[in-house]
Amino acid sequence: MNASFDVRESRDPADTEGSRPSDHPTQLCRICDINRETSICSRLPKDEFTRVLSLRDQFQFPPLHTIFREGDRAAHIYALTSGSVKLYKLLSDGRRQIVGFLFPGDVFGLTNLGGYPYTAETLNQSSTCRFPQKVLDPTRESVPMLERRMFDLAVRELMRAHEQMLWLGRKTAQERLASFLASLARRATERGQPESPVALPMSRSDIADFLGLTIETVSRTFTHLKKLGVIMIPDNSHVMLNNVPLLIKLSEGGAE
Amino acid sequence: MNASFDVRESRDPADTEGSRPSDHPTQLCRICDINRETSICSRLPKDEFTRVLSLRDQFQFPPLHTIFREGDRAAHIYALTSGSVKLYKLLSDGRRQIVGFLFPGDVFGLTNLGGYPYTAETLNQSSTCRFPQKVLDPTRESVPMLERRMFDLAVRELMRAHEQMLWLGRKTAQERLASFLASLARRATERGQPESPVALPMSRSDIADFLGLTIETVSRTFTHLKKLGVIMIPDNSHVMLNNVPLLIKLSEGGAE
DNA sequence: CGGTAACTTGACTTAAATCAACAATAGTGG
DNA sequence: CCACTATTGTTGATTTAAGTCAAGTTACCG
Incomplete structure (x- = not known):
């Protein structure tokens, strides 16, 4: 039940995560220009903004594609630029809890630990910006506004999670x-x-x-x-x- | 039902939050010296560490004391240094969902919006360090490690919230x-x-x-x-x- | 078209809620 | 220190909201 169709036809052998490079190389990472209040790059000064942009990878995924699995090494932070994504956790017997639905402007893959705490799967055709942790980390230290932006996004998700706990529990x-x-x-x-x-x-x-x-x-x-x-x-x-x-x-x- | 005993005997008229200054002025904010892996001040260089310390207020609360209520203006970020605290959200008819229990080293009061997203109430005699947002904000910008620490704490809470969503839902x-x-x-x-x-x-x-x-x-x-x-x-x-x-x-x- | 998957509806079951005593514990004051 | 009371926690009987099982429908897709 609840089978996830593993669409992996375009796995890049150089990369550990099944995905495929965007075929719109000229398209701006939408997270950076739409809805600037709620996305990673909003409110950054122009030069810092460009610097952050240069770090990003763009990827496009087909519907029902698993972007990463719970426990996979957390090498990237993702920003959804189009489409929609679900995040879920599984119990060993197959019971599933979806912990979030994501829409353009939302960010996922935040974690402290080595591994992602949930699986991320597209609902429909979706595009993401992807920031490698290794490269984003030092940048965050030297770009205070980026670090603050990451914090704000994490807190926003936390408040949403608390709200959903109220739904589920009561x-x-x-x-x-x-x-x-x-x-x-x-x-x-x-x-x-x-x-x-x-x-x-x-x-x-x-x-x-x-x-x-x-x-x-x-x-x-x-x-x-x-x-x-x-x-x-x-x-x-x-x-x-x-x-x-x-x-x-x-x-x-x-x-x- | 579930009445919260409002212990407000020591309200400071200059302050909007019922609380009382610590009667252990010499006691270090424990968050800064115990369990340095999981607390705000861990891993800060010494001079920055001192600078952050100078911002803090110390408060002690009796058992069952409401530190702040859901919707109160979020003027401070709190770090629990001793005792334990519960965070909860209420529905209009009195149904309650506790979204977290806190122990020494945990942080609460994180929010983007103007108001706290939950009520915080002590379980037993508890002490906190309190950092005024207004003062902490500029410091965070100039102390990258502090900003990162805040992010890490928020993400840790987020992962805990996701875990609890699995409990509640499935x-x-x-x-x-x-x-x-x-x-x-x-x-x-x-x-x-x-x-x-x-x-x-x-x-x-x-x-x-x-x-x-x-x-x-x-x-x-x-x-x-x-x-x-x-x-x-x-x-x-x-x-x-x-x-x-x-x-x-x-x-x-x-x-x- | 035809067939599969997704969704809806109905009949019945069940895990947890509710209702109702009852027991243990913790304060309080004599 | 011991009643006395209030509060908190436990256990039992019954109800109920949501789950399970079982057909049907509808929509989608080759």
């Missing part, structure tokens, strides 16, 4: 799904996208493993929210929000 | 409690304390709100682990680990 299925949809909508607006037709690039199984539920419960809960008139589902990867205030109220347990 | 009550005990034991050894009589400075209700369970389930699960012979409970705030390998196996779902 919210009902309906509250979790409502929280999830509201969160996706908010993040979309932060990226300058419209709030309402929320894109769901992940499967029901992914949503279940993110919210600590089963696919059946996720499906039933979608149906229930639909019956309440809060959402409409034109197709399985899009949700229209008819009543965001009510959705938020439902996400906090208001209106039983 | 583990059974027994697996969660076993994971919890194993984690407390590991952290005790990291602070140079013995592994086995694990101290539980928190109530059953706190454990329940940390693991996303009820007090009844926590109690039953303790009893069950006791019957399995994995633990002994000399008193309600101590647990003897008789068989750590088995405990770890149980925490991962091995041996149903």
